[in-house]
Amino acid sequence: MPDEELLEEGVLNPVQPEIQDPLLKSLLAESEATAAPTEQEQTAPLPGPTDEVDCVVIGTGAGGAPLLARLAMAGLKVVALEAGPRRDPKTEYATDEKAQNFLFWNDERLSAGQNPVAFGKNNSGTGVGGSTLHYTAYTPRAHRGDLQLFTDFGKGVDWPFGMEELEPYYEELEHFLGISGPTPYPWDPTRRKGYPLAPLPLNGAAQLMQRACQQLGIQTSPAANAALSARYYQEGIGWREACTNRGFCQAGCNRGAKASMDVTFLPLAESYGAEIRADAFVTEIERDAQGRVTGVVYEQHGQTVRQRCRHLFLCAGAVETPRLLLLNELALTSGQVGKHFMAHPGMQVWGTFEEDIRPYKGIPGGLISEDTHRPKDADFAGGYLLQSIGVMPVTFATQMVRQRKLWGQPLRDYMRQYNHVAGINILGDCLPHADNFLELSDEKDARGLPKPRLHFTAQENEQRMNRHAEALMRQIWEAAGAKDIWAFERYAHVIGTARMGLSGDDAVVNADGRAFDVPNLYICDNSLFPSALSVNPALTIMALSLRTADKFLASLR
Numbered sequence: 001m002p003d004e005e006l007l008e009e010g011v012l013n014p015v016q017p018e019i020q021d022p023l024l025k026s027l028l029a030e031s032e033a034t035a036a037p038t039e040q041e042q043t044a045p046l047p048g049p050t051d052e053v054d055c056v057v058i059g060t061g062a063g064g065a066p067l068l069a070r071l072a073m074a075g076l077k078v079v080a081l082e083a084g085p086r087r088d089p090k091t092e093y094a095t096d097e098k099a100q101n102f103l104f105w106n107d108e109r110l111s112a113g114q115n116p117v118a119f120g121k122n123n124s125g126t127g128v129g130g131s132t133l134h135y136t137a138y139t140p141r142a143h144r145g146d147l148q149l150f151t152d153f154g155k156g157v158d159w160p161f162g163m164e165e166l167e168p169y170y171e172e173l174e175h176f177l178g179i180s181g182p183t184p185y186p187w188d189p190t191r192r193k194g195y196p197l198a199p200l201p202l203n204g205a206a207q208l209m210q211r212a213c214q215q216l217g218i219q220t221s222p223a224a225n226a227a228l229s230a231r232y233y234q235e236g237i238g239w240r241e242a243c244t245n246r247g248f249c250q251a252g253c254n255r256g257a258k259a260s261m262d263v264t265f266l267p268l269a270e271s272y273g274a275e276i277r278a279d280a281f282v283t284e285i286e287r288d289a290q291g292r293v294t295g296v297v298y299e300q301h302g303q304t305v306r307q308r309c310r311h312l313f314l315c316a317g318a319v320e321t322p323r324l325l326l327l328n329e330l331a332l333t334s335g336q337v338g339k340h341f342m343a344h345p346g347m348q349v350w351g352t353f354e355e356d357i358r359p360y361k362g363i364p365g366g367l368i369s370e371d372t373h374r375p376k377d378a379d380f381a382g383g384y385l386l387q388s389i390g391v392m393p394v395t396f397a398t399q400m401v402r403q404r405k406l407w408g409q410p411l412r413d414y415m416r417q418y419n420h421v422a423g424i425n426i427l428g429d430c431l432p433h434a435d436n437f438l439e440l441s442d443e444k445d446a447r448g449l450p451k452p453r454l455h456f457t458a459q460e461n462e463q464r465m466n467r468h469a470e471a472l473m474r475q476i477w478e479a480a481g482a483k484d485i486w487a488f489e490r491y492a493h494v495i496g497t498a499r500m501g502l503s504g505d506d507a508v509v510n511a512d513g514r515a516f517d518v519p520n521l522y523i524c525d526n527s528l529f530p531s532a533l534s535v536n537p538a539l540t541i542m543a544l545s546l547r548t549a550d551k552f553l554a555s556l557r
Helices: 022-034 064-073 098-103 149-153 163-177 204-216 265-271 317-327 393-404 409-415 460-479 538-556
Strands: 053-058 078-081 110-112 232-234 238-240 275-277 281-287 293-300 303-314 342-345 348-352 367-369 384-389 421-428 437-444 450-455 483-488 491-495 521-523
Touching (some): 064 078, 064 538, 078 303, 204 384, 204 421, 281 317, 317 437, 317 450, 317 491, 342 421, 384 460, 393 409
Parallel strands (some): 053 078, 053 303, 078 275, 110 450, 303 521
Antiparallel strands (some): 232 238, 367 384, 384 421, 437 450
16 A cells, blocks of 8 residues: 655654744743643643542554454443544545644654655554554455465464354454455455455556456456445444545545544444543553553643543554553563564556556555465465555655655655556565664654654565566566656555564463463554555454454453
């Protein structure tokens, strides 16, 4: 997906500039003293919750929202804390690419290594709904082999359970969310249930890729997307309307057709009594003398608030989850917090065509091929999928500048061909490696907390995968009649910084998501992936969320 962009300075809490001039200081002080308080300033201060709740969930994205709903439906008293605001998509989402930057986690994160990973819209979001507010709704299931890389290749790490643990949750999610996709699924025809809705229409890039792959003997299919191809009844919210194919998935769906958490699991959770507190940035995790979590401290609207809890679920993503653990020196016994950071190889190949493509139209990832899940001629471990891609103009222009170094008139000339451009990309496995990790830097953010620094260098396995994929995608576009074919190497998603496993010697949490050395702390997001998988992570994160909730509820019983 074309979701890789520039690092941006933090804007969630801008730093107030220090006033050095004494005269200006006095004038400002007089002005503040005489200024009438605004309506906002006169609002009552937020209470500091002291009542103990059963569970606090940090994060409301794909990891936190399903779990929150499950716990609330079981009758537990649960509170979710979300760093970003709650917004109304119908009134606050503009059909404008740049205007939607507020959906992304724009606090600065530091990148290092030979292939530094971009953040912002590339992989993390903020707001009630988390990254699902701007994910492109691509929801293929993981393959059985994805969970046993070490068994199959002698490289990487196996997951602590098999596909039989995830399969029932995949089925539940596909029908709850209303996923549109092909039945039967070409690369897994033995599935017990088909998708509830027919596939979405193929956009221009998808149609070109489909024709070219047919010439080359590569099997393709409309992709599984968590966007409605027809009206669908959503428990907890009512009828959701069908996708209009306007292509703004990554800029936020103002129609409710995309299954982001704010229109699916979160309304369901609230209907069962869950409380969601927006603009709540957690800074501290409190413990008792025995090391059990007793509560969290967060900043909300300029105030410090404490919330006591019996159990804590950390679902803040593969950057903020390990950052919180490191800041609070929590669950560090294994030495694995922040280690083995992974990012999916996401090589893109672009071409220019005579046809009118209009790449902004339709669901961005319309067509898929998983013939490359285990290529016969591969010189690497694991595999990848192929997908057609749509792209917004500003995103595309930014990639042009970064890759082809076009600027000024040459860039303007090229962008006049925008409506004739089509792309394909891969989403491939990434092996965990000791050289790729997250750490806390000495540089402070606007809140005075250390910024996270992530080191990433594509290792030999990822480099070989990229070369294999680039050659194949160039062949596809040549068969489709493309001119001016060029490649853009990128890495998508952030994965694996607090991995799960069978032992606390080499993992942070067990197979159920519970921390080995903190009995009432659970982690549930993409940080606990032992390997990256050869598919987009959203559906698997949600499946793990439901599974973790069920395992936790079973332990209570």
